[in-house]
Amino acid sequence: MQVESFFEWLGQALGAVIRFIVDGLSGLFNALTHAGGNFVEGLSQTLGMDTSIISILALIVGLMLLYSAIRAFMRASIIMGIIWLLLGLWLLSWVIH
Template identity: 45%
Template sequence: MQDFFTWLGRTLGEIIRFVVDLLTHFFQNLGASARGFFDGLATSLGIPATVVSLAVLLLGLWLLYLALRALMRRSLIATLIWAVLGVTVLSWLIY
């Protein structure tokens, strides 16, 4: 009977160890993948790969998204305003 519980404990420990190792490798690779994605994005745009430049990029893209939404509502003045602001922010970033 004791051998059964020893086997059960060992098997349960190996399963837990396998799951922990699997999750550790997954999250390490996820971080490396995200870092590689942002480095490739920054390199292709010609911008430094800093948090500030990526935040400015997201701001410019968000402004262009607002211009697209205004265009879908057929509001031409708002479309022009959002588009000019978005292009201006992106032109500051991409030189």
């Protein structure tokens, strides 16, 4: 009888600890998700673009193309710099309204 109550108490204590950890992590991840959503919403409103994942990916690719253009200009490769610059600006103009 005494052993059964000990294991019951141990199970309840372990369950309470696990529940506390799960609730804490759930709150943390909810806060991070909310912050990320607010960031994407603010970015999309400022740039005048949609909040879809395709638009965000196109924005990232366009910025990478502009970065490639800058690197090409730094290497004194004028033709490749102009090509990367035009591709980047074309993609960003398509994404940003």
